[in-house]
Amino acid sequence: MTAMEHINQIARDMRAYLSEASSKSEKKFIGVMHPIVPQEVLFAACLHPVRLFPFPGEQTNMAHAHLHVYTSSIFRAIWDQVLKGQFSFLDGVVLPESCETVTYFSRGWRYHRKNDFVATMAGVRFNKTKNALIFFRDDLENLKKELEEFTGREIFEEALTYAIDVYNRNRELLGNICNLMKQERPPLTGVDLFNIFMVSHVMDKEENNRLLEKLLSELLDLPAGERPKARLLVSGPCLVDGRIYETIQAAGATAVCADTNMGLRSLAGQSESDNDPLLALARSYANLPCPFSISAEHRLSYLLDLVQEYAVDGVIFAIERACEAEIMDFPYLERELRKKGVPVGFVETEYMCDMAPVQTRIEGFIESVMK
Amino acid sequence: MSENKPKRLESAKAVSAALRQYYEDIWAGHPLAWSVVSSNPLNDICRMLGIRVAYPENYACVCAAQHFSEKYCTIAEANNYKPELCSYIRNNFGYLLAQDNDHPLGGIPKPDLLMVVSNACLNYLKWFDALRLFFDKPYVVLNTPHRMFDYEVPDYYIRYVAREIEECIGQLEKISGNKVTDQKLKETAHLSREQGKYWRELLDLNKAVPAPMNLSDLANLIFVPSSLSGTQHGVDLLKLATAEIKERIKKREGAIQDERHRLVMFNIPPWYRLGFVNYFAQRGCVFPFGDYNRYLWYTQDFEDTDPIEYFAKKGLSFGLDGGCGSTIAETLYGCIGDRLARDIKEFKIDGAVVAINKSCKIMSTGALDVANLIHERFHLPVVLIDVDQADERTYAEGQVQQRLEAFFEMLENK
Numbered sequence: 001m002t003a004m005e006h007i008n009q010i011a012r013d014m015r016a017y018l019s020e021a022s023s024k025s026e027k028k029f030i031g032v033m034h035p036i037v038p039q040e041v042l043f044a045a046c047l048h049p050v051r052l053f054p055f056p057g058e059q060t061n062m063a064h065a066h067l068h069v070y071t072s073s074i075f076r077a078i079w080d081q082v083l084k085g086q087f088s089f090l091d092g093v094v095l096p097e098s099c100e101t102v103t104y105f106s107r108g109w110r111y112h113r114k115n116d117f118v119a120t121m122a123g124v125r126f127n128k129t130k131n132a133l134i135f136f137r138d139d140l141e142n143l144k145k146e147l148e149e150f151t152g153r154e155i156f157e158e159a160l161t162y163a164i165d166v167y168n169r170n171r172e173l174l175g176n177i178c179n180l181m182k183q184e185r186p187p188l189t190g191v192d193l194f195n196i197f198m199v200s201h202v203m204d205k206e207e208n209n210r211l212l213e214k215l216l217s218e219l220l221d222l223p224a225g226e227r228p229k230a231r232l233l234v235s236g237p238c239l240v241d242g243r244i245y246e247t248i249q250a251a252g253a254t255a256v257c258a259d260t261n262m263g264l265r266s267l268a269g270q271s272e273s274d275n276d277p278l279l280a281l282a283r284s285y286a287n288l289p290c291p292f293s294i295s296a297e298h299r300l301s302y303l304l305d306l307v308q309e310y311a312v313d314g315v316i317f318a319i320e321r322a323c324e325a326e327i328m329d330f331p332y333l334e335r336e337l338r339k340k341g342v343p344v345g346f347v348e349t350e351y352m353c354d355m356a357p358v359q360t361r362i363e364g365f366i367e368s369v370m371k
Numbered sequence: 372m373s374e375n376k377p378k379r380l381e382s383a384k385a386v387s388a389a390l391r392q393y394y395e396d397i398w399a400g401h402p403l404a405w406s407v408v409s410s411n412p413l414n415d416i417c418r419m420l421g422i423r424v425a426y427p428e429n430y431a432c433v434c435a436a437q438h439f440s441e442k443y444c445t446i447a448e449a450n451n452y453k454p455e456l457c458s459y460i461r462n463n464f465g466y467l468l469a470q471d472n473d474h475p476l477g478g479i480p481k482p483d484l485l486m487v488v489s490n491a492c493l494n495y496l497k498w499f500d501a502l503r504l505f506f507d508k509p510y511v512v513l514n515t516p517h518r519m520f521d522y523e524v525p526d527y528y529i530r531y532v533a534r535e536i537e538e539c540i541g542q543l544e545k546i547s548g549n550k551v552t553d554q555k556l557k558e559t560a561h562l563s564r565e566q567g568k569y570w571r572e573l574l575d576l577n578k579a580v581p582a583p584m585n586l587s588d589l590a591n592l593i594f595v596p597s598s599l600s601g602t603q604h605g606v607d608l609l610k611l612a613t614a615e616i617k618e619r620i621k622k623r624e625g626a627i628q629d630e631r632h633r634l635v636m637f638n639i640p641p642w643y644r645l646g647f648v649n650y651f652a653q654r655g656c657v658f659p660f661g662d663y664n665r666y667l668w669y670t671q672d673f674e675d676t677d678p679i680e681y682f683a684k685k686g687l688s689f690g691l692d693g694g695c696g697s698t699i700a701e702t703l704y705g706c707i708g709d710r711l712a713r714d715i716k717e718f719k720i721d722g723a724v725v726a727i728n729k730s731c732k733i734m735s736t737g738a739l740d741v742a743n744l745i746h747e748r749f750h751l752p753v754v755l756i757d758v759d760q761a762d763e764r765t766y767a768e769g770q771v772q773q774r775l776e777a778f779f780e781m782l783e784n785k
Contacts, residue, residue, distance in 0.1 A: 122516030
């Protein structure tokens, strides 16, 4: 089996993969919401961090007893699946100050599930002053202590430094794969790229590094792919619905990069070495290019860089309807991108939303930007 | 159905006059900051520096109350501000993008700076970032992280916010050309603390039967802690109201004539339907408290000997205070324990109105759990209604009334 086939196989049934992996592993599995959480600290605590996202294809119903319909449909679906026991392989969660629903419901999680391990983390938003970085570092120290109490073992500096190396390597490998998408004829489809990232979010990072190394060596031997009719950048929050990428692909275009919480934003934590590993983590994670953390102006310059690097023909904003931070940035980003001659499309998404209107909009947009 | 119209407080006239004066004053000079009304120490500091402060959030309530929200929300949406955005934000951008000059209270002047604190709504920073890009003006940000845990705020939170406040003071001094003196800082912190004491006393007085104040009185008085914090004028207004309330209690004079049911309201009221409270009053229902006034503002007292530390704690808005009283984000789950049980008992509450507000996820997340808790643990009738705080277009009058009628029946049969 090739590395890509292996990845696609895991991506087809993440729940089965995680259930099996947790039963074979001696590590405890911890769900982590949002890319702002430095998973390195969990890895150094001999835990297996897994990015939290809902498994596809489920009806959300039980969660509606606790979360009203205006909250994030992604988080509601996660909560629904937690209540239904579908995350039984998890031993706890880390919930950061991030999306409104996550932030406001963190205590709700504890209220309903008193025996769960729930660690939380504050954010450093907008002002990345020296003082702010020290605060972020102190907060990571606090997270470290909570994890130490939970596991009953101390997290040593060497373990943290090792974890940083493992995660940096993972980001480097994923970054190298993303670089291949800059080619005129990318060797991967947008769907493949999405699956690569999603699998990296659940797999043990050392194992994932070995798999990505294999994948990269196989990709070098592959003939160039087809030239896409249009090269798209997809931007949005926790975009966990692969059908968006399938729709783009089916229309003959390729999503060559994804400025999403599951995509490129997860690569933002590349840490420089420092005598204080927690400070190094604070420094790198503080600059995550997510709307909660940085201004629309900085996001624009980040997006314009991506547009240029990936030779993008257009940007599709695929925004979860409850994600106000993304919606708030949209009018400015759309206006400024258009001023720079970058075509912009918009689709509103929700967990397991009806794809018919989304498909119509995506296809219409692709036709308008096709070369 | 009795007439039972709420009796307006005499001191409300003084508060209304202060509000009108406030809107006149913001036109009177520069620099003018646009800011957020939540427990925001930068507002107190601005006044020391001669910076006037206007609140687009408050103004959105005014716009909604004067039925301008339909116009402004529609304009904002036509300019790509999606309907899922908070209606305060859409009201604000609709106001800015409107082509005519027909605005409630004559509008608010354009800002010379934007100033924001992150302790309440997570979207404050994004909204004001968008305003900064709209106006191209200096942006002063105070990050006050949300406490998402159940233990006391650690010292490093206070240290961080205190240092950030010092940085903000530096920025504000530069903009205003004035200096903050230690003496002034101490005085302002003290006045802010004094206001807190009066505010809490005032709210506690409403435990009396009949309740001397109704929700509309509290909604009116909230202008003081939200907009006049750290001022002698604010303290005086609360003193005046406290004296009047004490007098009402002495005379056993209620806010409504025939008080039969005492209710608690959860969430922000629909500002465009302030008659909403009268509708309850006609059924003999009074609201001695709501989570919006009791659990958000000045919920606890803390030392003001070190004013910067005081302001940091204010910005973090603050510790547990018996299971409540931290940032707005924590309100519902923060009060859900002993605090709510105590208040339900002491305020002699016999029913609850819980609103789910599309625009305010903070005030609405946890609302369903609060409703279940009140029903199951306290065995009280609860009604859930869908209202938006400032988008009148979403208000389904018939549906809300139907639900309320069923609720009134439950109350009568209790």
